[in-house]
Amino acid sequence: MTGPVTIRIQETDFDVAHEIAGLTKGRTDIGAVVSFSGICRGDEDSARISALTLEHYPGMAEEEIGRHVDEATSRWPLDGVTIIHRVGRITPGENIVLVVTASQHRQAAFEAAEFLMDYLKTSAPFWKKEESAAGTGWVEAHARDDEAAARWTKS
Amino acid sequence: MKLKYFAWVRERIGTAEETVEPPASVRTVEELIAWLSGRSEAYAYAFEKPKVIRAAIDHAHVRPDAAIAGAREIAFFPPMTGG
Numbered sequence: 001m002t003g004p005v006t007i008r009i010q011e012t013d014f015d016v017a018h019e020i021a022g023l024t025k026g027r028t029d030i031g032a033v034v035s036f037s038g039i040c041r042g043d044e045d046s047a048r049i050s051a052l053t054l055e056h057y058p059g060m061a062e063e064e065i066g067r068h069v070d071e072a073t074s075r076w077p078l079d080g081v082t083i084i085h086r087v088g089r090i091t092p093g094e095n096i097v098l099v100v101t102a103s104q105h106r107q108a109a110f111e112a113a114e115f116l117m118d119y120l121k122t123s124a125p126f127w128k129k130e131e132s133a134a135g136t137g138w139v140e141a142h143a144r145d146d147e148a149a150a151r152w153t154k155s
Numbered sequence: 156m157k158l159k160y161f162a163w164v165r166e167r168i169g170t171a172e173e174t175v176e177p178p179a180s181v182r183t184v185e186e187l188i189a190w191l192s193g194r195s196e197a198y199a200y201a202f203e204k205p206k207v208i209r210a211a212i213d214h215a216h217v218r219p220d221a222a223i224a225g226a227r228e229i230a231f232f233p234p235m236t237g238g
Binding site: 038054055056057059060063064085096097117120121122123124125126127128129138139140141145 | 159161162163211214215216230232233234235236237238
């Protein structure tokens with residue numbers, strides 16, 4: 001890894017363009033940047049959601065993300081990674097999470113971003129609580145997310 | 156050792172963290188869950204489906220058969236739903 005790694009957990013929103021520029025500024029060796037933004041939906045399984053509240057495990061969340069960034073950088077030739085995860089109350093249309101990967105070529109950047117996102121969903125200690133007209137309740141984990149993460153362990 | 160609870164595990168138990176001194180016979184994460192479950196109705200409710208509960212020792216995920224000896228901080232929480 002020849003570039004910066006940034007991992008931030010914050011209540012405030014982030015600016016995607018600003019974060020991408022931060023990874024590539026002053027560099028001429030990066031040929032590909034992939035960014036993934038996770039955004040709060042206004043409905044889940046046809047039920048209207050008024051807000052999500054994200055809880056996390058301070059300390060472990062940063063360390064767990066860091067372990068997956070280390071694994072990503074050992075698997076792909078990356079030149080920079082930025083991961084931002086918001087916590088607190090988030091309303092539909094707002095950003096929740098950002099993953100930015102930079103590399104010389106697009107395949108590494110695409111694959112590493114997908115790998116990091118799959119593991120963020122299944123192994124980083126964050127939990128979502130939904131608010132709707134029916135009340136509030138914790139979001140249940142989806143088997144499809146476990147399956148998405150598991151494919152990276154297959155040869 | 157310090158215990159931490161998150162999401163609905165925290166809500167059911169009614170506290171985010173506490174310090175406990177389990178007996179020496181409690182050696183693994185699953186034995187700790189069983190011991191905690193015997194403390195009160197609230198703990199029994201939080202751990203009613205122990206297979207669903209995830210655990211971490213000193214900020215790293217562990218399996219139910221992981222040894223707890225030497226752990227500074229053990230956390231219990233539901234499957235994660237971030238991202």
